[in-house]
């Protein structure tokens with residue numbers, strides 16, 4: 278058994294028997310957790326015979342039960358999958374036995390169910406439900422901004438670690454119901470049934486048909502050869518919009534139902550505050566919100582290469598987390614002393630302006646305009662002048678697009694930000710607060726929310 282790791286929060290341990298070279302120093306320091314092979318009877322006893330009392334939830338591949346093992350010392354979740362999903366379970370065991378991370382739901386072991394010819398998965402028990410429940414359930418109080426930003430960063434860290442591992446892993450099913458909350462309130466990425474391990478040009482990856490969950494699925498991932506880590510980035514972008522807005526990825530009670538169709542136009546118009554979940558107070562500064570939603574919009578761009586990679590997403594979210602914990606006064610002071618733009622996509626904007634033949638002067642203007650924006654008070658009055666977006670259909674596999682063309686986001690956003698914020702700076706004192714309140718209300722409040730979601734697995 279081999280074990281490779283990198284340092285810090287992004288460490289992923291990989292047990293790779295094929296590539297392992299023995300290193301006594303390394304193996305002394307950190308050993309991979311050995312997988313336990315459980316007997317069926319042991320798991321049956323630990324789950325009270327897979328009783329209703331131990332039932333945790335049901336997914337598209339089977340049921341999950343709470344197991345009390347080792348005389349109460351070990352709590353675990355046992356995934357009992359349908360026979361038809363046997364290959365997914367094998368895949369999950371294969372990947373989870375090679376990869377571990379602090380923000381993942383790690384594998385403890387498995388059990389061969391001889392009668393049903395399937396395996397049962399034994400994973401770490403997460404006592405605090407799914408992120409989906411916390412974001413969308415009316416019964417539990419919604420997560421605060423601090424929790425949301427922390428969870429976004431934790432999941433981004435886990436995904437980045439998977440992508441940057443020596444043998445990379447692409448999850449392919451990042452969504453809020455696959456994020457579980459552990460006993461310490463940390464978010465953990467779960468469900469590796471669709472994940473793929475290997476380099477994108479490996480034969481077995483090239484031969485695997487696209488898969489994912491509708492609403493989170495990358496519209497540019499239509500054939501096996503299209504697979505890249507950027508498909509996870511797309512799904513993460515949807516997740517980030519969901520975290521910020523409290524809206525489901527697809528919600529038929531909204532128009533448009535797809536979160537991308539709804540949020541990207543708002544981002545394009547610079548109406549960042551309107552994307553925010555109106556149920557929770559203590560909203561972070563406008564600069565924090567802007568970074569979050571602009572990053573989400575960049576992640577869901579239709580051209581995969583134009584999306585950021587997860588290392589950039591992690592860096593952005595680390596900064597956002599730091600900023601969200603600062604007092605507003607300190608935050609303003611820091612920005613002034615640093616004297617540099619805070620926009621997360623400034624460098625990309627510069628590139629795009631150059632490509633489009635823009636001058637250096639123009640590039641500087643973008644930066645300076647964005648810096649100005651940071652001094653604009655929260656929920657700044659941004660006029661709704663450029664209503665050029667059309668709503669687009671919810672996409673599906675097989676060529677149709679998911680969401681609007683987020684490709685336009687950055688380009689349009691630059692122009693709009695320049696125009697809107699210039700206008701804002703020129704007229705900053707003439708715009709009345711009452712008008713602003715009306716605008717933000719009409720967009721973010723008063724829309725019926727529902728739990729009805731379309732969620733469909735594709736194989």
Ligand SMILES: Nc1ncnc2c1ncn2[C@@H]1O[C@H](COP(=O)(O)OP(=O)(O)OP(=O)(O)O)[C@@H](O)[C@H]1O
Nearest residue numbers: 333334335336337338341354401402403454455468
């Ligand atoms: N490790 C765990 N600890 C505690 N509860 C869990 C654990 N894993 C899953 N659950 C519960 O079981 C439910 C079903 O999980 P499962 O991973 O099978 O499906 P899912 O991810 O919700 O759906 P799908 O299979 O369609 O992606 C989860 O929603 C969650 O409530």
